[in-house]
Amino acid sequence: MSILFSLSIVLISISxxxxxxxxxxxxxxxxxxxxxxxxxxxxxxxIIIVSVLWKTSLYxxxxxxxxxxxxxxxxxxxxxxxxxxxxxxxx
Amino acid sequence: xxxxxELLGACLVLLGSVFVCLGVLGVWRFPDLFCRAHAxxxxxxxxIVLNLIGMWVYLSDHEIGLKLVIAxxxxxxxxxxxxxxxxxxxLQKNIYQFKSDxxxxx
Numbered sequence: 001m002s003i004l005f006s007l008s009i010v011l012i013s014i015s016x017x018x019x020x021x022x023x024x025x026x027x028x029x030x031x032x033x034x035x036x037x038x039x040x041x042x043x044x045x046x047i048i049i050v051s052v053l054w055k056t057s058l059y060x061x062x063x064x065x066x067x068x069x070x071x072x073x074x075x076x077x078x079x080x081x082x083x084x085x086x087x088x089x090x091x
Numbered sequence: 092x093x094x095x096x097e098l099l100g101a102c103l104v105l106l107g108s109v110f111v112c113l114g115v116l117g118v119w120r121f122p123d124l125f126c127r128a129h130a131x132x133x134x135x136x137x138x139i140v141l142n143l144i145g146m147w148v149y150l151s152d153h154e155i156g157l158k159l160v161i162a163x164x165x166x167x168x169x170x171x172x173x174x175x176x177x178x179x180x181x182l183q184k185n186i187y188q189f190k191s192d193x194x195x196x197x
Contacts, residue, residue, distance in 0.1 A: 004101040007108075008108040011108040011111070012111065015108075015111055015112045018116065018119040019115055019119075021119060022127075027187070028186055031127070034127055034128060037173055038118050045111045045142050048107075048139075052101075052145070055150065064158070068165075075172075075173060082183065082184075085180075087183075087185055
């Protein structure tokens with residue numbers, strides 16, 4: 001049983017690391033927004049695994065709040081960028 | 092009896108984290124924003140919903156059922172909408188799109 005949880009924690013750690021890579025290195029601002037979105041989803045998966053590991057159901061509110069703030073963050077970034085990002089006309 | 096439900100829940104959580112990791116691998120590796128958003132949307136929605144169902148099966152708690160249903164519906168609503176809006180704005184702003192000719196130039 002515990003080896004399944006260890007494997008899940010390793011996979012979620014890899015996904016959080018790669019999302020941070022995309023968030024730092026992304027060529028445009030939209031790639032960074034996408035990396036932030038995937039980072040928030042990976043953190044939600046980590047909260048789920050921790051809550052299963054500790055056998056508590058307290059953190060379901062934290063899951064709801066994290067998903068709400070991730071969604072609102074990427075949505076407000078897109079609303080701001082649609083007003084202010086310059087239109088590139090190469091190619 | 093409860094041992095089997097715990098085993099099923101742990102397997103569902105592991106399957107969900109495999110799908111989340113595959114989605115992030117696509118976000119890390121693909122050459123273009125649209126490919127990245129495609130990988131993120133499908134794979135990570137499935138992965139996070141499998142994670143939540145596995146948590147429900149593992150805990151087998153009556154009180155968190157309604158909140159878990161709300162969380163699952165919320166994931167199904169928010170992840171595709173956020174990715175679609177990112178794609179829509181980046182298509183309006185005419186950013187880089189990957190074509191197969193770019194492979195030959197390198």
